[in-house]
Structure formats: C-alpha cells, structure tokens
Amino acid sequence: MAPSHRPPRWSLAGAALGLLVGLAACTGPRAEPPERPSPRVEVTQESLRGSEGQAEQESRPPVWSVTARRIDQPLTQLGQVVVVPDGRELRAVDRSTGQDRWRHPFPVSYRYAVAGDLIVVSANNGGPLEVLDAATGATRWRAEDTQDVVVQQQNVYNRACVGTGRSAKCVVVARDVRDGRQLWKLPADRFARVTDEAIGVRAPHAAPTGRYVAVRLDGRTYTTVAATTGKAGAGRLPSRAWHGFVAGGLLVTTDHDPPRDDRRCTVDIATVDAATGAGGWSGEVFSGRREDGECVKRLAHDRSGLTMIGAGTRLVAVTAAGRPQAVDLRTGKTQWEAATPGVPVDGDDRSVLVRRTADGGELALLDAATGATRWSAPDPGLAGSSASWRSSVTRRLVAVSGAVEQRPVVLVHDVSTGRQLGRYPGWLAGAGDDWVAVSHSGGPDGIALDLYVF
Known part of the structure; x- marks a missing residue:
C-alpha cells in the first residue's frame, strides 16, 4: 500500500499558519493540496x-x-516565556514584557514541538534536529540527517536512510528526549514512521508517552512497539491511509473514505489490544458536512492543531443524524449525543466547540463530559x-x-x-x-x- 496521503499533524498546523501570511509549505509525499x-x-x-x-x-x-518576520506555527507558553516561531529563528519572549529572553537560529525551515521543559526543533523536509532548553535556549543535544521526526513527552523518533529511492536502507530510531541517548533502532522501509497522531493533543505540544507507540515499518501495517525497548507488541492492524494511533492501550485505525454508495459520511474504526493483539471494538462513527452538503471527513478542523477531539479513549465525532457525539473506543458505546445538529471543530478534555456546519454558521460550546450545551454565539462570519x-x-x-x-x-x-x-x-x-x-x-x-x- 502507498503511504498515507494525510500530512503529519505538525505539517497541518504549520501549513495553516503559513497560509495566514500568504505562504504555504508542503512537507511530505502524503500531503494533500490545501x-x-x-x-x-x-x-x-x-x-x-x-x-x-x-x-x-x-x-x-x-x-x-x-x-x-513570518509566523508559520502557533505561539505557545512554557513557564514564564512565550515561544515565537519567527521565520528561520525560534525566539522566546518574556510573558510579562515581550522582551527577548533568547533567540535560536535554524538553518532551514522547521517545525517545533514542546516536551515538558524542552523544545524539539526539526527540519521540515529532513535534516538536522536540535533539542533546546526552554528557559535558556541552549542546545541540549542535536542529531543530523533526520526524517519524519515525531516527538512525545519522553521520546523522540525519526527515520534515517542511507541511499535513495527503492534501494534506500532505512531504520526507525528512538531516543530519550532529555539527552539524545538511543533507546532502540528497527529496520524499516523508506516510508516508515512512528505515528504523530493522538486524541486531544494540540500542536505544538507533544503527546504523552504511553507503553506502546504505533509504527508503520513497511507502509502496509501498523505495528505496536514498546516505547522504551522497541520490542514489538502483538497489536497489528492494516494501514488504511488515514489515522493510526495508540489510545488507552488500544491500537486504533480509521478510514474516512466511505464507499461510493454511502451518503452518511461514514468513518470506519478498528481497534485491537496493543499488547496482546486481542480484537477490540470495530464499528462506525460519522464526520460532519460542509455548507454544500459534502462530507468533511476529518473529525477535527484541519487548522485546529488537533488530529481528533476527545481524551483517553473518548472520541468526539458525529452521529448518522448529524449530531455531535462522544464514543468510547474500548466498547463502542455512545457516552453522549448532543441535542441539536452540528459539527465538532475544536475542543479539549473539558469542552467541545461545535459549528452548524464544518465551514459555516453559529458556534456552540458543549461540555465534553455530558454533551450539554454551555452557550452559543453568532456566526463569526x-x-x-x-x-x-x-x-x-x-x-x-x-x-x-x-x-x-x-x-x-x-x-x-x-x-x-x-x-x-x-x-x-x-x-x-x-x-x-x-x-x-x-x-x-x-x-x-x-x-x-x-x-x-x-
């Protein structure tokens, strides 16, 4: 199977903010045209x-x-500094005054991720990687010739290849984010990568490091791998060109392309136990629609910095009737269904932001635990x-x-x-x-x- 067409989550966030200043970037063979x-x-x-x-x-x-000069990625706060990704320079300014605390140039276009009190800066299209101290901007460690860097709170993963094209010899490498110490290395093909997807994690913040990560070593299958040792778990699922990730000990894959005769905006979900491979719940949720009636397919707005809305194994999607809902991926049970139609576009572990359609209409904020409407606001226009x-x-x-x-x-x-x-x-x-x-x-x-x- 060819590699997923969906760009990495970091790339979506960067491309979105790049468009705000009239510049867009393409960061991989799987990227969709914006x-x-x-x-x-x-x-x-x-x-x-x-x-x-x-x-x-x-x-x-x-x-x-x-x-x-140029803002391609969101600003974020770490302690008493606000991180400003400014062109090819990463800056930290004082939260209270806006005065520069430090500046760190980077030789090429980059993306950054936050892991605790560290900032991981990596080249958009392959190249150097640096891990910086957020308080001082000092480099903790660096690596060269990295590809498809993925950051979690404790580990950094990347692909490294020797050669080009079909003859390339590649590995997936895991390092400790604190000191760069190599944790494990696995042989892979040139499309291999650790997934950067997670429920409820907003770029540039890195996802928590769980017991397992989902790795696509050959472009065809998601395999669970122990985050600290590289030992393969029994959990495996076919890659379906959309999302693959680990949530609450489950390996989860999604397919957002319904059959031609499907008019319900169906999203197919499959789960297995990451450690044992035991079959879990598989079933359907639904995505929302645009103003023109077309399925939006994604389960969070692609410019929100989120892959999916929810927390733990709770996934926010839409019902077949077009109402927001929360589904437990472990059991497939609907935890709540909103009283009125709408499309979830953003949220966190406490709140879900809903719009009448995916690209238009008034706003409403739902309680993430119950689905109850807290308030509504007019169409922002x-x-x-x-x-x-x-x-x-x-x-x-x-x-x-x-x-x-x-x-x-x-x-x-x-x-x-x-x-x-x-x-x-x-x-x-x-x-x-x-x-x-x-x-x-x-x-x-x-x-x-x-x-x-x-």
Whole structure:
C-alpha cells in the first residue's frame, strides 16, 4: 500500500499558519493540496502589509506587541516565556514584557514541538534536529540527517536512510528526549514512521508517552512497539491511509473514505489490544458536512492543531443524524449525543466547540463530559475553508479568527459563560489558558504580534 496521503499533524498546523501570511509549505509525499480560498474574499497579512486600514475597536490594549518576520506555527507558553516561531529563528519572549529572553537560529525551515521543559526543533523536509532548553535556549543535544521526526513527552523518533529511492536502507530510531541517548533502532522501509497522531493533543505540544507507540515499518501495517525497548507488541492492524494511533492501550485505525454508495459520511474504526493483539471494538462513527452538503471527513478542523477531539479513549465525532457525539473506543458505546445538529471543530478534555456546519454558521460550546450545551454565539462570519480560519479552546478561553466585511478579526469568549471578552483586528496566532496572541500587519517592518491577557 502507498503511504498515507494525510500530512503529519505538525505539517497541518504549520501549513495553516503559513497560509495566514500568504505562504504555504508542503512537507511530505502524503500531503494533500490545501484548500484555497476564493481570491474575492480572502485577505492576507501580505496584502495588508504597509497599508493603514481602518482601525478596529479593541476591547483592551495588548500587554505587549513585538515585530516578527513570518509566523508559520502557533505561539505557545512554557513557564514564564512565550515561544515565537519567527521565520528561520525560534525566539522566546518574556510573558510579562515581550522582551527577548533568547533567540535560536535554524538553518532551514522547521517545525517545533514542546516536551515538558524542552523544545524539539526539526527540519521540515529532513535534516538536522536540535533539542533546546526552554528557559535558556541552549542546545541540549542535536542529531543530523533526520526524517519524519515525531516527538512525545519522553521520546523522540525519526527515520534515517542511507541511499535513495527503492534501494534506500532505512531504520526507525528512538531516543530519550532529555539527552539524545538511543533507546532502540528497527529496520524499516523508506516510508516508515512512528505515528504523530493522538486524541486531544494540540500542536505544538507533544503527546504523552504511553507503553506502546504505533509504527508503520513497511507502509502496509501498523505495528505496536514498546516505547522504551522497541520490542514489538502483538497489536497489528492494516494501514488504511488515514489515522493510526495508540489510545488507552488500544491500537486504533480509521478510514474516512466511505464507499461510493454511502451518503452518511461514514468513518470506519478498528481497534485491537496493543499488547496482546486481542480484537477490540470495530464499528462506525460519522464526520460532519460542509455548507454544500459534502462530507468533511476529518473529525477535527484541519487548522485546529488537533488530529481528533476527545481524551483517553473518548472520541468526539458525529452521529448518522448529524449530531455531535462522544464514543468510547474500548466498547463502542455512545457516552453522549448532543441535542441539536452540528459539527465538532475544536475542543479539549473539558469542552467541545461545535459549528452548524464544518465551514459555516453559529458556534456552540458543549461540555465534553455530558454533551450539554454551555452557550452559543453568532456566526463569526468567515468560512471554515478560508486560510484565515483559526480556532483554539483552552481551559478558560475560546478564540476564533472570523471576519467582518472581509476584514479578519479575532473573537475571544469566556469558556464558562460565552461572554465575549475581546475583539481584535488580525489573525489568531496562539492561545493559552489566560492569553491570546493576535498577528496583523506591522507595516514595512514585518508582522506585528500582540498579546492580550484575560
């Protein structure tokens, strides 16, 4: 079987934010072509750069504002610093003042991931890897010629090959993220990789390191491998060109391409026990639809930084009737079904953000434990297929990039009440429990980044 067409989760997040500044990147042979918004309505930071524009009324001034050259990935907070992926330089600025704490150049385009108090920086299309101390920016260790780097909280995985094409000799390597010590190495083909997918994990944060990881050593089969030793578990499932991952001791694969005569937006799921290979639940959930009635197929918006919404073995999807639901992957039982139709687009372990359709309509926030509606909000105005659409759900805030009369705006709501806390011109560049970063034109000097605290 050919390798999956779906790009790695990091690549989706990077491509999404790259589009916000008018630049898109392609990061692997499996990448799908990005959805391109209509030039009639799309506004980019490049098109606004250097223009005055009409000022949008802001709810409060930013705590600080800094200038950047290019933002392709979301900002995130580690301790007292906010990490700013600025072009080919990774920066850390003081959370309170915006003053630079450190800067770390990288020789090529990169993606970054957070593992505890460490930052893993790796080349987008193969090349060097560096692990940095988040507080100081100092390099803990580095490796050369890495491909398809995947980061978990304790381990770093990559593929390394000698030669090219069909004659390439490849291995999958696991290292301790703290010191780079090699944990294991397995022979593989040139399409092999450890999965970077997980339920409820938002880039750039790395997934927890479980007992097993899912590895596709030959492009045809997902195999479970012990994360610390490389010893193969008995869990195996065929690769179906969509998602394969380990959740709560289960190896899970999904297929989001329903048969031609299927009109229900079916997503087929198969599970086995990762350690023993014992058969688990297999069945169906459903994806939502776009405004035009087409199946969206994905179970989370592809610009949310999430592969799938949920936590543990609880997966958020849609019912055949089009209502959000939570399904336990261990048993296949529906834990809750929402009262009204909608499409889950974002969320965390406490909340699920729903839109009327995958790319349009009003918003609602559901309780992740019960499916009850906490609040609803008017349509933010920007199609979900637009390159400017962004969203983030944290413990205290919900932020979305919307548009008013074709002008981008970031709307911030309180998680508990739905009260609108802020409305700022620009694009959503990152969010935390009590802050939101907004990017907008900075004139000839580049892109401006504003941090708002709530």
